[in-house]
Amino acid sequence: MDIRKVKKLIEMLEESRIDEIEIHEGEESVRLSRNSASITQTPAVIQAPETQSVKGYGETGAGMEATPAAESTETAEPEENIVRAPMVGIFYEAQAPGKPSFVELGQVVKEGDVLCIIEAMKIMNQVEAERGGVISKIMVETGEPVEYGQPLFVIREA
Numbered sequence: 197m198d199i200r201k202v203k204k205l206i207e208m209l210e211e212s213r214i215d216e217i218e219i220h221e222g223e224e225s226v227r228l229s230r231n232s233a234s235i236t237q238t239p240a241v242i243q244a245p246e247t248q249s250v251k252g253y254g255e256t257g258a259g260m261e262a263t264p265a266a267e268s269t270e271t272a273e274p275e276e277n278i279v280r281a282p283m284v285g286i287f288y289e290a291q292a293p294g295k296p297s298f299v300e301l302g303q304v305v306k307e308g309d310v311l312c313i314i315e316a317m318k319i320m321n322q323v324e325a326e327r328g329g330v331i332s333k334i335m336v337e338t339g340e341p342v343e344y345g346q347p348l349f350v351i352r353e354a
Contacts, residue, residue, distance in 0.1 A: 201317065202226055208284075212341030217284050219317075277332075279349040281342040282323060285316035289338040303331045304354055311349055314342060329353050 209217060209228050216229040281287075289297040289312055298310045305311070306328040313320045333350035336342060 204317070208286075208341065212284075212343075214284055214341060214343050276327070277329075277350050277352055278347050279311060279323070279325065279351060281314060281344060281346045281348055283314055283316050283321060284344050285314040285321070285342060287336045287338060287340050287342045287348065288313040288315060288320075289334075299331050299334075299349070301331055301334060305329065305331060305351065312336075323348065325351060327351060 205217060205219065205226065205228055208214070209230065214230075216227070218227040219225065289299075291298070291313065298312055299305060305325045307325055309325045310322045311325055311331075312323050314323060315321070329351040330353075331349060332352045335347050335349065342348065
């Protein structure tokens with residue numbers, strides 16, 4: 197894996213609320229974490245600068261507890277209404293600066309409509325609606341870093 201990519205990942209980690217990121221590229225992988233003392237890359241070990249931990253959105257799973265931010269979102273809205281980030285990256289509401297947003301508050305969307313773009317490692321990934329409805333809440337501002345599983349939108353039935 198190119199050292200420039202690793203440095204860019206470290207920069208993204210430092211500038212965001214993300215606590216941990218793991219990238220696999222072929223047989224190589226790199227894992228960056230704020231909470232551990234080292235970052236491992238197959239087969240080498242790279243030391244990352246220790247940064248102050250920031251509370252972010254939690255992910256629930258085996259052995260993990262939800263953070264208050266995740267709990268309040270999940271109790272306020274049924275899970276099927278929440279569109280979550282499918283990856284770690286930077287959130288963009290439009291295709292390019294100066295262009296109209298993909299969706300606006302109150303807009304009716306149908307399944308497959310593009311809601312936003314998440315940039316990850318210089319690749320623009322479109323996030324599509326998994327169901328139709330009305331955009332009732334946009335939970336992220338353009339240019340903000342997002343974590344995997346972080347709530348982005350709330351879509352209510354039309």
